[in-house]
Amino acid sequence: MLRSLGNIFHLGIKEFRSLYRDPAMLILIAWSFSLGIYVAAHAQPETLQRAPVAIVDEDRSQLSMNIIDSIYPPYFNAPTITTQQNADAGMNAGRYTFSVDIPPNFQRDVLAGRSPAVQVNVDATLVSQAFIGAGYLQSIVSGDVTDFAQRYRSVEAAPISLEPRMMFNPNLTQSWFSGVMEIINNVTMLSIILTGAALIREREHGTIEHLLVMPLTPFEIMVSKVWSMALVVLLAAAFGLEVMVKGALGVVISGSVPLFLAGVVISLLATTSMGIFLGTIARSMPQFGLLMILILLPLQILSGSLTPRESMPLLVQKIMRVAPTTHFVSLAQAILYRGAGFDVVWPQFLAMLGIAALFFTAALVRFRRSIGSMQS
Known part of the structure; x- marks a missing residue:
């Protein structure tokens, strides 16, 4: 032995x-077991990281400024305030992945109880990032609109409130x-x-x-x-x-x-x-x-x-x-x-x-x- x-x-x-x-x-x-781990951890194609966003603010109200301030790193770059023409040209040139167009009188229509539309243009050449980013922007806009409207008019609360808690990776x-x-x-x-x-x-x-x-x-x-x-x-x-x-x-x-x-x-x-x-x-x-x-x-x-x-x-x-x-x-x-x-x-x-x-x-x-x- x-x-x-x-x-x-x-x-x-x-x-x-x-x-x-x-x-x-x-x-x-x-x-x-060194750089390979680091590269693989940060090179996930489905991860949204510092996506460029163009904002066309045609309302220039407190609500539109709240929406702009809610778009920040690490998921998005600081948004670029521009015109509709420059936003479309930037999307075509690949400078912007997302373009958000806030229409005129947006805040007034929200406070009046109407349902104005915010247009979000998405460069879908990166399908997974486009899908994730569009969902994030939708959540940001709807959350800011709901919070803003509740301060100025009565909004009926939903019968169910969902409170997600992330365990192990908050x-x-x-x-x-x-x-x-x-x-x-x-x-x-x-x-x-x-x-x-x-x-x-x-x-x-x-x-x-x-x-x-x-x-x-x-x-x-x-x-x-x-x-x-x-x-x-x-x-x-x-x-x-x-x-x-x-x-x-x-x-x-x-x-x-x-x-x-x-x-x-x-x-x-x-x-x-x-x-x-x-x-x-x-x-x-x-x-x-x-x-x-x-x-x-x-x-x-x-x-x-x-x-x-x-x-x-x-x-x-x-x-x-x-x-x-x-x-x-x-x-x-x-x-x-x-x-x-x-x-x-x-x-x-x-x-x-x-x-x-x-x-x-x-x-x-x-x-x-x-x-x-x-x-x-």
């Missing part, structure tokens, strides 16, 4: 040295969600890439034959690659969470970071085994890259890290229960966002342990067969 553990340890050190001599992999690791900051999910996706991606590339690198450099003539078992060779690459990803994930997510992005982590890292370890056991399995199938790095596309994209898209699982077809939800990333995403969101403890996330831990054991066994069987065919 001690000899086997010693072999596993020294083979793992050899993997560290091989990784150190691979600058492309080192750059990928550094980027994925300001609905998109980067709080995107930054954490980027770490989860990168943990899955890099663990598969590093272990698969380590095995393919042995085959391409001819060092796998050297290992086969040594008194080593396939189990020792596989476990050495799993623990060494998993440790690299674990340390990189801890760095990304502490330095980039909590530091650079200012995300408030509600739960236990050590508990989350324990979940990362179990998830890495499954994903590194998956990398070994794919490495035994692929004969070169280009083949491995093609296999990664087929495996990685469904794991990330259908796990709940990009879109809620509840919006997916029921059959897809059932199939994805056998994927470790589904339970890992659920565990990470519960711990980091909602402050859940082990008493809440133990089912995800148990499911990941079972899936990891199955993946590890399947990868070991495939690895033994691959080595057996090379020896024959």
Whole structure:
């Protein structure tokens, strides 16, 4: 037993040295858990950020000034007061995303109980931002009109008052969600890439034959690659969470970071085994890259890290229960966002342990067969 553990340890050190001599992999690791997280958190296409707005104020009243003052960063730039002709020209030239036209006598008509119309022109070339921004502007105008009218005339109150309270992310900051999910996706991606590339690198450099003539078992060779690459990803994930997510992005982590890292370890056991399995199938790095596309994209898209699982077809939800990333995403969101403890996330831990054991066994069987065919 001690000899086997010693072999596993020294083979793992050899993997560290091989990784150190691979600058492309080192750059990928550094980027994925540093600037890659920051860029992904701030480059969401559906997020409205400092959209340019043109205001055509034909009323020049207290109500129209209230509406203008309510449009401010970070969702919009400070509005530009201009004429109708310049607003239309700016929309055509792409200088403005939104144009708001407040008609003459707007305040007078509101106080008289009439229903004047405010025209909002939207540049819909960016569909998601146009939809979100139009909704924001509609809420701003209607809210200001209602508040203003209630001060000067009797307005019948609605029978129901909706009071939304945002939990865990009060300001609905998109980067709080995107930054954490980027770490989860990168943990899955890099663990598969590093272990698969380590095995393919042995085959391409001819060092796998050297290992086969040594008194080593396939189990020792596989476990050495799993623990060494998993440790690299674990340390990189801890760095990304502490330095980039909590530091650079200012995300408030509600739960236990050590508990989350324990979940990362179990998830890495499954994903590194998956990398070994794919490495035994692929004969070169280009083949491995093609296999990664087929495996990685469904794991990330259908796990709940990009879109809620509840919006997916029921059959897809059932199939994805056998994927470790589904339970890992659920565990990470519960711990980091909602402050859940082990008493809440133990089912995800148990499911990941079972899936990891199955993946590890399947990868070991495939690895033994691959080595057996090379020896024959």
